[in-house]
Amino acid sequence: MTAAPVDRTAGQDDRGDLHVCDLDGTLLRSDATLSPFARDGLNQLLDAGLALTVASARSAAAMATLLAGVRLRLPVVELNGAFLTDLATGRHLAHRTLDADTTLVAIETLEALGTQAVLTTWDGAADHVHFGAGLNAGATWYIDEKRAYGDPRLRSRADVRAVARAEHTAAVIAFVPDDRAERAVAELEKALHGRGAVLAAANRYVPGWSEVQVAHPEAEKGRAVRNLAEAVGMADARLTVYGDHLNDLPMFSVADRRVAPVNAHPDVLARATAVTAANDEDGVVRHLLREEGPPCSS
Incomplete structure (x- = not known):
């Protein structure tokens, strides 16, 4: 059983911040697209230096299409944690596969x-x-x-x-x-x-x-996100995750802050430390811009 998450945000702002977002139902709209607003907003945050990447049940091949034009620099978690992958090259940095x-x-x-x-x-x-x-x-x-x-x-x-x-x-x-x-x-x-x-x-x-x-039993987002943080030298960073469905709960269990759009599964909403507008309203990106972007962002 996954232990209940502990909110450890107080007094730890000096550790740096790592943000990991789910795709379907979270960043993507219900038609499985990333809106122009969301794409521009993510790039604004990334260009300003925000350490942000994605963790999804989708493959890197799908991410490359769905996130075309988004200037991600960090590795991505694909297939729910089966692979930690450099999106630009497709090279797997770690894998958890079945025998x-x-x-x-x-x-x-x-x-x-x-x-x-x-x-x-x-x-x-x-x-x-x-x-x-x-x-x-x-x-x-x-x-x-x-x-x-x-x-x-x-x-x-x-x-x-x-x-x-x-x-x-x-x-x-x-x-x-x-x-x-x-x-x-x-x-x-x-x-x-x-x-x-x-x-x-x-x-x-x-x-x-x-x-x-x-x-593989170890192919889950919680373990993969921890491996990601270690791989990019951010093992001590404050971790904020964004998700909407049950496969996001493992990464919710290891995060300092847990953000869900209002359309999320009830079990995910129950564990969230913040709830945004729905995915079809680009709620997560608007939240990121408000919390992490320049003062003029909305």
Whole structure:
């Protein structure tokens, strides 16, 4: 169980500040875009020297498209913590990936539940997304979204099992109808015996479908954010995180300040030290400009 977060902000302003933002539902609007206002606001903050980066369930390839024009300098946390990555080069600075046997068990368990697995992998040099034929509506959206922004990782495979022993698997991903998500999680947890962490959440972009993900137990945002701070020489910095969903709670548990937009999940709002306007109103960027920007910012 994750320990309740402790607010440690008082009297520690001399440590410097590191800000880490989630994307979907937090920085991005509900149509999965970053508004021109948000882009300009982030650049204003970054150009003024604010230490800010992102931690997302999305890949670096998606971030590069969604955040095009944003002048991030720090590494990013991608795939919920599976990778700590230099966004400019795509080089992974650290990784937490599944072993082959765990990946195969997850694939077989999902197939027994009537759904196909999509694998997000790293072959030691390049990232890939491997998928088979006959995908359901949720998984089809997942692949089509990547095709739309020209994701170079996509690889069609007759059988994704062949990938498991050849590459490092960052995540096993599948989509199930919402009313089957609870059973899918239970079956995966039973089969994996703790060798993989299982997360399921309703997909905000494909109503009726939940995304189920199996990842390394240490591939979570809290651990990844701590590793990020150490990697950039800011282990003692005051940490402020921004998020809206349950996968953000691990980084909420290690942060000094925890900010959520008003559209966040109730469990996230309950742990927030500050609540902003909704993501569709660019609430987080407006909060950052007000709290961290020049006096004229709004």
